[in-house]
Amino acid sequence: MRDLPAVLVGAAPLSAADVVAVVRHGAPVAIAPEALDRVAATRSVIDGLAADPNPHYGVSTGFGALATTFIAPDRRRQLQASLIRSHAAGTGVEVEREVVRGLQLLRLQTLASGRTGVRPIVVETYAALLNAGITPIVREYGSLGCSGDLAPLAHIALATMGEGDVRVLRQAQEPSSEVIPASDALAAVGIEPLTLVEKEGLALINGTDGMLGMLVLALHDLEELLLTADIAAAMSIESQLGTDAVFAADLMALRPQVGQAESAANLRSFLGDSPIVHSHKGPEDGRVQDAYSLRCTPQVHGTARDTAGYAATIAGRELASVIDNPVITLDGRIESNGNFHGAPVAAVLDFLAISVADVASVSERRTDRALDPARNHGLPPFLAHEVGVDSGLMIAQYAAAGIVSELKRLAVPASVDSIPSSAMQEDHVSMGWAAGRKLRRAIDGLGRVLAIEILTGARALDLRAPLQAGPATGAVRDLVRTVAGGPGPDRFLSPDMEAVTALVQSGAVARIAKEHTS
Numbered sequence: 001m002r003d004l005p006a007v008l009v010g011a012a013p014l015s016a017a018d019v020v021a022v023v024r025h026g027a028p029v030a031i032a033p034e035a036l037d038r039v040a041a042t043r044s045v046i047d048g049l050a051a052d053p054n055p056h057y058g059v060s061t062g063f064g065a066l067a068t069t070f071i072a073p074d075r076r077r078q079l080q081a082s083l084i085r086s087h088a089a090g091t092g093v094e095v096e097r098e099v100v101r102g103l104q105l106l107r108l109q110t111l112a113s114g115r116t117g118v119r120p121i122v123v124e125t126y127a128a129l130l131n132a133g134i135t136p137i138v139r140e141y142g143s144l145g146c147s148g149d150l151a152p153l154a155h156i157a158l159a160t161m162g163e164g165d166v167r168v169l170r171q172a173q174e175p176s177s178e179v180i181p182a183s184d185a186l187a188a189v190g191i192e193p194l195t196l197v198e199k200e201g202l203a204l205i206n207g208t209d210g211m212l213g214m215l216v217l218a219l220h221d222l223e224e225l226l227l228t229a230d231i232a233a234a235m236s237i238e239s240q241l242g243t244d245a246v247f248a249a250d251l252m253a254l255r256p257q258v259g260q261a262e263s264a265a266n267l268r269s270f271l272g273d274s275p276i277v278h279s280h281k282g283p284e285d286g287r288v289q290d291a292y293s294l295r296c297t298p299q300v301h302g303t304a305r306d307t308a309g310y311a312a313t314i315a316g317r318e319l320a321s322v323i324d325n326p327v328i329t330l331d332g333r334i335e336s337n338g339n340f341h342g343a344p345v346a347a348v349l350d351f352l353a354i355s356v357a358d359v360a361s362v363s364e365r366r367t368d369r370a371l372d373p374a375r376n377h378g379l380p381p382f383l384a385h386e387v388g389v390d391s392g393l394m395i396a397q398y399a400a401a402g403i404v405s406e407l408k409r410l411a412v413p414a415s416v417d418s419i420p421s422s423a424m425q426e427d428h429v430s431m432g433w434a435a436g437r438k439l440r441r442a443i444d445g446l447g448r449v450l451a452i453e454i455l456t457g458a459r460a461l462d463l464r465a466p467l468q469a470g471p472a473t474g475a476v477r478d479l480v481r482t483v484a485g486g487p488g489p490d491r492f493l494s495p496d497m498e499a500v501t502a503l504v505q506s507g508a509v510a511r512i513a514k515e516h517t518s
Helices: 016-023 033-050 073-087 097-111 120-131 150-160 182-189 200-205 208-240 247-255 256-273 277-281 295-318 343-371 394-410 432-462 472-479 494-504 508-515
Strands: 007-008 029-031 093-095 140-141 165-167
Touching: 007 016, 007 097, 016 097, 016 208, 016 295, 029 033, 029 343, 033 120, 033 472, 073 150, 073 200, 093 343, 097 120, 097 150, 097 200, 097 208, 120 150, 120 200, 140 150, 150 182, 150 200, 150 208, 150 256, 208 277, 208 295, 208 343, 208 432, 208 472, 208 494, 208 508, 247 256, 256 295, 256 472, 343 394, 343 432, 394 432, 432 472, 432 494, 472 494, 472 508, 494 508
Parallel strands: 007 029
Antiparallel strands: 093 140
């Protein structure tokens, strides 16, 4: 684990920053003492129900379509273990370590609420696995986003039982390339495998934790990517001799959309001190009607910001939620409910994928304009060094177009689909996990499309010499030049594209733009 302060679980809802710190950066977790007291008190309710000859769902019955089947006391431990083993039915490629840690952390948060009926040792074991850097193998397919992310969460629970496979950290804090049996990983750090008792199996798998974790991470990444989109657009507008007059605050106030105003303010800051922009201002400048991809940047980028704002509201509510079925109420009742349905999270995951595709689409259009001598106001075709011999950035735009085409497919909502399961007991599901998976791919694609626009904008700004770029756009161009060469004869282009993508995805472009904005 990195030398980061511990995140306290069980005292208050986790913040999005808490989640990112633990799941992406390896911050340790600590359990609030009062949370363990709540957990123990609620467990006593379950112990009382377990002794009752009348059936109680999840305590002395089967699950799902078998909810009316009474299970005798001497078979209940087998019932719990069987539930986890059978539900750990994921298939496909492994999901990313940070997504798995999100599953672990967010399920831990619910367990620590004291509303699920597990024993304190279960809470402590989940925290111990996180702090030891033990990451269960979770596979991509298996969750329908209803009754919780069942299969992914079951793989987490299986590891706490000392079964299945996990990955551990090397000394260099990198995931091991070797798959290790969970029993070996637990023994190596002195964690006793759990033997689950009444109610605990259900409590470990009934949650929206996977889709919520992916939503929180997506929102974190989009905050930087949307600022990056603004600086990329500024580089395009500036190098294509566009006007910044259309971004004036009074014009934005005529349509008081919050995200639009923020994006326009960024563009004014990035372009206001640009010698290139000032070089063609005045009565003789007839370019007051730039193409939509330049002129309407705040409207497109702003919509994505507003979408992200709504999604963050949903994420915040979900982080404050207790998702389990059944739950133990404050007055000691055990009640079935439908809070495990992923619809609220699934819908905003899909909503974000639509905005991601739109931001990438308008970015690619700006890139295409920069390469077309009929539209780029004096720049060479494809920004090539020797036209005809060199192809310049022609195929970089092809790559952006290919990604945008895929992003449009990824924007098709998963949440409108539903395939019944469990003998029609679970007859309407959210597909929220699938929405989260495709959003992660979409965000990766957006970063790459923006990187291609920035690479293009940097070359176009160089070709405007001796005119100088503005402070922010010039700083980004100089940052690009630390990893990718400027104008000149054609060279192997893919490494430049990958290097600039790394700058975008690390947040370096957004940071340097902010540092050079007045």
